[in-house]
Amino acid sequence: MQLALEIIEYWTTCHWAIAFAIACIVNISVYVLTAKCLHLLIDYAVNTKSFGKFIDDRALKPKQTLREMTYGIVACCIFALGSIFSRMLFDGLWPETLSSLLIQVASFVVFYETYSYFVHRLLHTKYLSMFHGVHHSSVRVTPWSAYSVHPVEAIFIGFSAPVFMLLFSLSLSVALTLHIVGMMFTILLHSNYSHSSGPTLLKLPFSYAEYHSKHHFYGGVNYGFTHRFWDSVLGTYQRQSN
Ligand SMILES: [Zn+2]
Ligand SMILES: [Zn+2]
Numbered sequence: 001m002q003l004a005l006e007i008i009e010y011w012t013t014c015h016w017a018i019a020f021a022i023a024c025i026v027n028i029s030v031y032v033l034t035a036k037c038l039h040l041l042i043d044y045a046v047n048t049k050s051f052g053k054f055i056d057d058r059a060l061k062p063k064q065t066l067r068e069m070t071y072g073i074v075a076c077c078i079f080a081l082g083s084i085f086s087r088m089l090f091d092g093l094w095p096e097t098l099s100s101l102l103i104q105v106a107s108f109v110v111f112y113e114t115y116s117y118f119v120h121r122l123l124h125t126k127y128l129s130m131f132h133g134v135h136h137s138s139v140r141v142t143p144w145s146a147y148s149v150h151p152v153e154a155i156f157i158g159f160s161a162p163v164f165m166l167l168f169s170l171s172l173s174v175a176l177t178l179h180i181v182g183m184m185f186t187i188l189l190h191s192n193y194s195h196s197s198g199p200t201l202l203k204l205p206f207s208y209a210e211y212h213s214k215h216h217f218y219g220g221v222n223y224g225f226t227h228r229f230w231d232s233v234l235g236t237y238q239r240q241s242n
Contacts, residue, residue, distance in 0.1 A: 008093060008173065016084055023080035030180055031076050032069075034187045035143035042143075042193045052195035052206070055213045056140040064138065068148035071134060075147040075154035079179070082158030089165035090172035104174045109226070111164050112182070117230040119156045120223040128152070141190040141216050146183075185226065214238050 011019050045051040095101035123132035131150040138145035149157070161175050188205055189212040195203050208226070215222040221238035224231045231237035 008176070012087060012090075012093070012172065016087075019087060020080055020084055023083045024077050026180075027076035027079045027083075027183070028073055030183050031072055031147055031187070034184050035072075035146065038143040038187060038191055042191055046193070052193055055192050055194050055210055056217070058140045060140060060142065061137075065142060065144055068138060068142065068144035071149060072144060072147035074151060075149050075157070078151055078154040079158035082155075082160075082162055083176075083179070085159065085162035086165060086172065086175050089162055090175060091165070091169040092171045094173050095171045101171075101174065104168075104170055105178065107168055108161075108164055108170060108174070108178055111168070112160055112178075113225055113227050114230065115160055115163070116157075116225045117223050123153060123156075124220065124223075136216065136219070138190075139216055141192050141213060143187045143190055145216075146187040146190040189225075 007022075011022055014022075042052075042054075046054060095104055122128055131152040134150040135145070135148055135153065138148055147154070161170070161179060164170060165175070185208075189208050191206065191209045192213060193206050194210050195206050197203075211222050211224075211228070218238065221236050222228075222231055223236055228237050
């Protein structure tokens with residue numbers, strides 16, 4: 001904990017190029033380690049233990065994983081660039097009170113759910129679909145598909161926190177933690193794994209993967225990130241059972 005504190009404090013004051021390099025290493029590490037671990041775990045569960053199943057079991061496209069990893073690593077570097085702007089805009093390293101922490105987390109989660117839904121709808125318009133096509137070239141998704149996005153789409157994702165910080169107060173530690181948790185959740189969304197039996201605690205996380213796989217399969221449904229709210233309100237929600 002003390003080491004993490006010292007690293008964050010150093011990161012806020014060092015030269016921006018060093019901060020950018022550190023942020024690249026952290027983003028790429030989170031992406032590669034989470035995607036690799038999830039890929040191995042699911043492969044073991046399905047192929048060795050017959051525990052759960054792939055949502056879509058069609059073959060991957062030729063060189064799909066290599067293409068996804070390449071776009072993913074470029075996207076991580078763009079997220080690192082976004083964090084340099086967060087470094088200029090954050091409001092304190094830590095929230096001063098517990099209520100301040102809860103307000104920051106709740107307001108960012110609501111903001112990001114709304115921001116990502118409408119940005120995603122924009123990316124499906126004829127003006128921006130050529131960029132979003134990179135992500136949708138993964139029809140059968142893998143954990144590596146999570147950040148297989150065009151650099152223009154990566155800018156929308158990576159600059160969400162600086163945009164929020166222009167409007168509301170956000171501590172740097174909250175911003176960094178939510179970013180890393182958000183990356184892991186996005187990778188889970190692309191796990192292509194479902195589990196219909198067993199405890200809810202196990203089924204629930206992967207229900208999000210089914211929800212997002214429908215988006216890759218049909219295109220114009222299930223644009224949301226962590227919640228079905230905007231999909232339900234605006235008529236773009238498709239249930240898992242359909
Ligand atoms: Zn889409
Ligand atoms: Zn996706």
